[in-house]
Amino acid sequence: MKIRRVLATAVALAVTTPAALLSVSPAYADAKPAAQTQEKQSKPSIEELEEAAAEAQKAYDKAVEAEAAGRVELDKTFADLSEVDGTHPLALASAAANKAAKDAAAAKTAADQAVTDAQAALDALPEDATEEQKAAAATALSEAQATAATAATTKTAADTAAAEAGKKLTDARIAATRAYGMLQKAVEDALAVKAAADAALAKAIKEAEEGEEGEEGGDCEPELDLTSKVTGLPDKLVAGTSTDFSLRVTNGSDRHMDEVLAFVSVHATDKSGLKDTGKFFRLQWSTKSAPKWQNADADDYIDGVGALKPGAHADVKLRLTLDKATPAGNGVAFFAADFFNEDGSCGGAPDLDMYEFDVKAAGSKPGKTEDVKPSATPRPGNTGTTPQGSASGTPATTGSLAATGSSSATTSIALAGGAAVLLGAAAVFVARRRKTGSDA
Structure with missing residues (x-):
């Protein structure tokens, strides 16, 4: 499951x-x-x-x-x-x-x-x-x-x-x-x-x-106390460079979570906002239980977090590499976490945290950079950018x-x-579904 x-x-x-x-x-x-505009719904x-x-x-x-x-x-x-x-x-x-x-x-x-x-x-x-x-x-x-x-x-x-x-x-x-x-x-x-x-x-x-x-x-149930926080991700990235940052997943609830999955997804466009440049990005992850750098898989889940006791946390190291050919433009990264237990219960954070950043062409000096701040979770019809x-x-x-x-x-x-993310990549729906005995 x-x-x-x-x-x-x-x-x-x-x-x-x-x-x-x-x-x-x-x-x-x-x-x-x-x-x-439409009301946010599951x-x-x-x-x-x-x-x-x-x-x-x-x-x-x-x-x-x-x-x-x-x-x-x-x-x-x-x-x-x-x-x-x-x-x-x-x-x-x-x-x-x-x-x-x-x-x-x-x-x-x-x-x-x-x-x-x-x-x-x-x-x-x-x-x-x-x-x-x-x-x-x-x-x-x-x-x-x-x-x-x-x-x-x-x-x-x-x-x-x-x-x-x-x-x-x-x-x-x-x-x-x-x-x-x-x-x-x-x-x-x-x-x-x-x-x-x-x-x-x-x-x-x-x-x-x-x-x-x-x-x-x-349906899995929402769990507001399962949080994910990003540190070390700058608000400006330069083509041809790699950036290491981290994601801390915390179980702030009073329940034990048998397996926790971190969700990370990165999207980007050129300055016009019309051309998807995500193919120039490579996202990798590493955890204490899986220290070797691994490429983020197709569905953007990271399964190296493992179990989390009440009040416990786990850190995921992340590395985002931009090809030298990456055009200047805009980017956005989404983060969240889900869990499932052996008894069939499951859930996770109901929203994704969104972080926006600028992309500079190769050879550019990023100037003064600061850690990117989370933006408001986008609602349908409003990208927030x-x-x-x-x-x-x-x-x-x-x-x-x-x-x-x-x-x-x-x-x-x-x-x-x-806008800053091509064809609604910043307008996110979180569709979640539990299947027993299935990996679909």
């Missing part, structure tokens, strides 16, 4: 942010991000998961619709920005600048030829040429040289203007392409949310069916042609719920 505490980010996402819902400009769709009901799955489907459908409209808008924008027959002001300005540069180049070529001809005429004067003839030839050469100098200056200015106009045109195309790319990314994210919601619903239905078939099991660079808690990416003279192709996409 083994108690499993599942960091159900898929369930949390399905219930608390069923909308990787999009906020897009009227050019694409008329939808606003949905903010949802486990979402099938009805709630069905509603979440339906909302996720709607969000995905809207994302697909917005992407299709975005494709049409992108094609229209590219046609307007065409250097051949585009009607956008930037296209017209670029065409005019290119023509001016071409005319200036031709004028300079003609002026340079005039200098060559004037010099040849001066050199060809006979030895018996009069002073008046010599003066006239010299004057003609001087005037030709002045004209050539002016033509060269004009050509340089025209070439610069053409290059600048061309860059603005290119930037406008890039902005339009990026805007459409965000719509494509929104479809991918909405599909991931939909898949998570569908999977959570399917799992809940399966468990309900198994329960109806008479599967033995029950704010992404860097955002006061609203909703990271926004905008691709706009407004600065270049167009507003028709402006697109603003805000992915709801993508």
Whole structure:
């Protein structure tokens, strides 16, 4: 028998942010991000998961619709920005600048030829040429040289203007392409949310069916006096380094606990809050009974604590290693503890303790660091964190042609719920279930 505490980010996402819902400009769709809050509960009901799955489907459908409209808008924008027959002001300005540069180049070529001809005429004067003839030839050469100098200056200015106009045109195309790319990314994210919601619903239905078939099991009870406290974890971590810290699990209750399991889980994203960087992290643990460093397993449980008498505690050494390629961003670590006894009773801390930290790129100086402080345990619909660079808690990416003279192709996409921890890793559900004679 083994108690499993599942960091159900898929369930949390399905219930608390069923909308990787999009906020897009009227050019694409008329939808606003949905903010949802729900009372904290031990486990979402099938009805709630069905509603979440339906909302996720709607969000995905809207994302697909917005992407299709975005494709049409992108094609229209590219046609307007065409250097051949585009009607956008930037296209017209670029065409005019290119023509001016071409005319200036031709004028300079003609002026340079005039200098060559004037010099040849001066050199060809006979030895018996009069002073008046010599003066006239010299004057003609001087005037030709002045004209050539002016033509060269004009050509340089025209070439610069053409290059600048061309860059603005290119930037406008890039902005339009990026805007459409965000719509494509929104479809991918909405599909991931939909898949998570569908999977959570399917799992809940399966468990309900198994329960109806008479599967033995029950809910574990909350135990507020089983605590876990972290020390030595800094609030800033640098890529390419390892950090050792510790977790103390204390049985403050009056009951004996036959086996205690510590729960540790680490999640991180880049600065945007949209890209999961957890693959660059490696978490290891060591205890008195198992002193050799071991990698944290897939379900993030540490089983080296053992039994705890009333009032006793056990320390778990932890080591968090960041790959050199870890992007700068944000991180969060969750800690808790569970127990089970031979008589079938089980339980644990009802909430997870959450610790937020910053991630610095390799080679950075972390500066003054302090031990990270526990944040409030996140509730569904409220991550308790704010992404860097955002006061609203909703990271926004905008691709706009407004600065270049167009507003028709402006697109603003805000992915709801993508804060300091990707797709609800900071919005945690603690789903706990006891099974007798099973390790599931």
